[in-house]
Amino acid sequence: MVTMSYAEAGKQALADEMRRDPLVWAVGEDLGRGGVFGQYKGLVEEFGPDRISDAPISEAAIMGASVGAAMAGTRPVVEMRFADFALCAVDELVNQAAKARYMLGGQTKVPMVIREPMGMWRSSAAQHSQSLESWYTHIPGLTVAAPSTPADNFGLLKSAIRADDPVVYFEHKNLWGLEGEVDEAADPIPFGKARIEREGADITIVAWSAMVHFAREAVNTLAEEGISAELIDLRSLWPWDKDAVLASVGKTGRLIVTHESVSVGGFGAEIAATVSEALFGKLKAPVKRLAAPRIPISYAPPLEDEVRVSPARIAETARAMVSQ
Amino acid sequence: MNSPNTSAPARNVDVARHTDHHKLMHRIRAFETAALKANEEKLVLGAIHPSIGQEAIAAGVCANLRRDDYLLSTHRGHGHTLAKGANANQMMRELLGREGGNSQGKGGSMHIADFSVGMLGANGVVGANINIAAGAAHAIKLKGEDKVSLSIFGDGAINRGPFLEGLNWAKVFELPAVFVCEDNGFASTTRTDAMTAGPGPAARAESLGIPAVTVDGNDVVAVDEAARELVEAARSGGGPRFLVCKTYRLTGHTAADAAPYRPSAEVDEAWKNDPIARCAALLLGAGVSQDELSAHATDATAEMEAVYEDAKAAAWPAIDLAYADVQDIGDPREEANRW
Ligand SMILES: Cc1ncc(C[n+]2csc(CCOP(=O)(O)OP(=O)(O)O)c2C)c(N)n1
Secondary structure (H helix, E strand, O other): OEEEEHHHHHHHHHHHHHHHOOOEEEEOOOHHHOOOOOOOOOHHHHHHHHHEEOOOOOHHHHHHHHHHHHHOOOEEEEEOOOHHHHHHHHHHHHHHHOOHHHHOOOOOOOOOEEEEEEOOOOOOOOOOOOOOHHHHHOOOOOEEEOOOOHHHHHHHHHHHHHOOOOEEEEEEHHHOOOEEEEOOOOOOOOOOOOEEEEOOOOEEEEEOOOHHHHHHHHHHHHHHOOOOEEEEEOOEEEOOOHHHHHHHHHHHOOEEEEEEEEOOOOHHHHHHHHHHHHHHHHOOOOOEEEEEOOOOOOOOHHHHHOOOOOHHHHHHHHHHHHOO | OOOHHHOOOOOOOOHHHHHHHHHHHHHHHHHHHHHHHHHHOOOOOOOOOOOOOOHHHHHHHHOOOOOOOEEEOOOOOHHHHHHOOOOHHHHHHHHOOOOOOOOOOOOOHHHOOEHHHOEOOOOOOOOHHHHHHHHHHHHHHHHOOOOOEEEEEEHHHHHOHHHHHHHHHHHHOOOOEEEEEEEOOEEOOEEHHHHOOOOOHHHHHHHOOOOEEEEEOOOHHHHHHHHHHHHHHHHOOOOOEEEEEEOOOOOOOOOOOOOOOOOHHHHHHHHOOOHHHHHHHHHHHOOOOHHHHHHHHHHHHHHHHHHHHHHHHOOOOOHHHHHOOOOOOOOHHHHHOOO
């Protein structure tokens, strides 16, 4: 076990995979200088500028060229800098990367990882703060992951790089500096396996990415009050661990899904619908979603905070549900 | 048809090579003629975009590609795909959405592809193949392979962002990429020049430092010669190259388009410049008999009629294929029949 930051864990995972497989390479703006968040720092010295490649500010080409490079036998790791900028490459991701294998009848696969730093990062405003993970869960062909800890970033990024299909990989900008224990010898973490962050009996809380940490604060508060909440970190959204969620809600009878992205059409809706379909008779309270209102993210801190789901709100909602 | 003596300036006619071009162009035309018939008979269900009148580009360009070179094409890609060496039976089955199609009937005409001959796909999104081709060239460079990646797109595609991004990419990384613009004057039902600023594709490529050549795209010899030079330059580490082929689309944009937006006199005039007839005239002048040239046409027609019959008789793809090749992880059937 080694203590490292979330950013270092991602870097370590990439470096390990690049040592293991010479066909893995990374490409994006400013990677030669370590990437805008330092998550590539030092890699160009080891792997050279062909494999830790700078790129023009051409998101469509970064994504589209990576599709071609993947079809032609390499395994690109694409850095989008901010999830918001990946929108300049939606055709390349959605119409090309995600569709090629199916549309071409299995003649090719498109092994590529699309790293999209996501989420609110103080006063970054509407074009540098979004959490758009639910969009990609809607697209057949894409795998979607959103790690919350250094260990998960290490293990999930390895899985993403080894996957033969495109993986949209959301790292949360507020987590780069988060430190945690990482077992560098651990196997990659498979997609679709949630992590039970905390076991509990009264209510289930499902979260992913940075929201796991807010939910944990809420769970601690609730514990002091004698409410036992089970916290599930989904880790990947497609595939998502239905079995873990259904087993947990089967036990607790209550569910809160919380995410940083907009509530409307968010992935919480999919989870809520799935649980309602499967466990209708066993629910002790209506399923609750706690997520952002459908407004863009503001610059001014008090306005930005309007979008955030706070630990206090999660705890308050849980309290009300348990006393029902 | 032009008389042999006036058909072409004195030039070295490589009879064997141009005979191959002539045969191939007839095969492409016969394939698309059969596809148009299939469309009329409602057996091709989606849109098809014929390349009738543009066959010299497919033939002349692809003659310079090796089997393992990469080719990426557009919605108007039947000719390119055949010229790269794809199997016509599989292609026609794909157009009819049948079992045994290149893509098992899941892609159709606009996504025609045959990876076994390096044809990495036509594309339903105008211009999208340019970045993908640049990326395939990037992989060639990273792996140190002796290959080129070539993409063909229309004059309309030069107004999409990927044209700038992909060309810039190929030049910045000095990739073994060749870009071929089929300038047929139209983008769908609009004359391209009405919607294009500046002097056009070659100038745009040159502005990025990519050497560009413009040829008469209905002269298969000119296309072949220009493509040979450009492909060899890219293959030998010279960086990307650009070829503009001036041509004319003799049919409508799709099989469903009667093209009322252009005068019939213009189309009649363009038929006089049919690339197949021009190639025939050249070969006739070089001593190839009219009988042999006619046989190329009848053989091609017979081949493609049989190809069409084969496709008509083929079964639909197995329903299970609807769920296959989405991605390795997860089973999409689970979502289809859950709870
Ligand atoms: C991004 C995108 N926009 C619009 C279309 C619809 N469309 C299909 S073909 C076409 C015209 C393309 O013209 P050009 O690139 O010159 O190729 P040509 O059809 O002449 O071969 C258009 C507008 C599309 N397929 N993709």
